Amino acid sequence: MALAPGETHETFIREVDENLRRSQAENFFKRFGKWLIAALVLFLVATAAYLYWQERQRARAAAQGEQFAAVLNDISTGRTGKPVEQKLQAIAAESSGEMAGLARLTVGALALQNGDRSKAVTSFQAVANDDDQPQSVRTAALMRQTALEFDQLGPDQVIARLQPYATPDSPWFGTAGELTAMAMLKAGRKAQAGQLFGRIADAKDVPGSIRARALQIAGSLGVDATAGLPAGQ
Structure with missing residues (x-):
């Protein structure tokens, strides 16, 4: 094959190589393009769903934190009756991890303050034995439980x-x-x-x-x- 005027063998080889690569890429896309697009869409949807879930979790945790702070404020002002305990039980049931543990610890402390020693021990023991709780929360519960059970x-x-x-x-x-x-x-x-x-x-x-x-x-x-x-x- 004759070279065009001014064209060197290196230029010719480079152009052939580029055309070959382009042709291979086009063939590859024809065969797998739909699957690649589908995979990309799935990845974007999964990422968006995860980010949405994270935001919902943060919003939920913030709301539960505000509810817990409100209950603690009630207790600090002397309101320690059944409605306060019910709020704490609701926070414990709807929360997960540390927030649930802290709510249940507070239920135990409230029971002790109201003279129900047995209920307090049961609450502390449940938190101490809960593998889903952070170790610091479990240990705090164990200390309270042991102090109450000491005798x-x-x-x-x-x-x-x-x-x-x-x-x-x-x-x-x-x-x-x-x-x-x-x-x-x-x-x-x-x-x-x-x-x-x-x-x-x-x-x-x-x-x-x-x-x-x-x-x-x-x-x-x-x-x-x-x-x-x-x-x-």
Whole structure:
């Protein structure tokens, strides 16, 4: 095949290659174009549906958060009757995850405030055993449940239940450690209890009220923990 004037072999080869690629692309599109378009449309629809669902979830969570805040405001102003509990139960039923857990924790706290200890324990236990809840919410429920059940549980039960949390590196060390040390006292293990109370009094991340109690009890058990307690405590 003769070359056009001014055309080199490289130019000719490049043009042939481009035409071949164009032809292959056209044939490919003829064979699979409809499927590609359908897949693209499906992807766009799925993306739009997911974004819509996310927005609905955010809007729903915001609305539930406002409802929960309103209920907490009712409780803070002394309204703790059946209507408030029903609102909390509705939030717990309609919500998922942490919001549901917090609503049920509040139901338990409200029951305790109204003198229904058994109902409070049941509410806290349900949250503590709910695998769908964040661990922080489950642990908070477990602490409340154990504190309420303390007199009915054997010392070894309390110690075993709280063992993962009664360590200085746990954010629950104050509460779990105090309950564990009290269980040790109940079991007659005074030396161990005194040492644990001493560690609680010396833990800087533990609330001051718990540290002050721990310091006092540690002292009564012959453990001097004053070195770790800030002045004024």
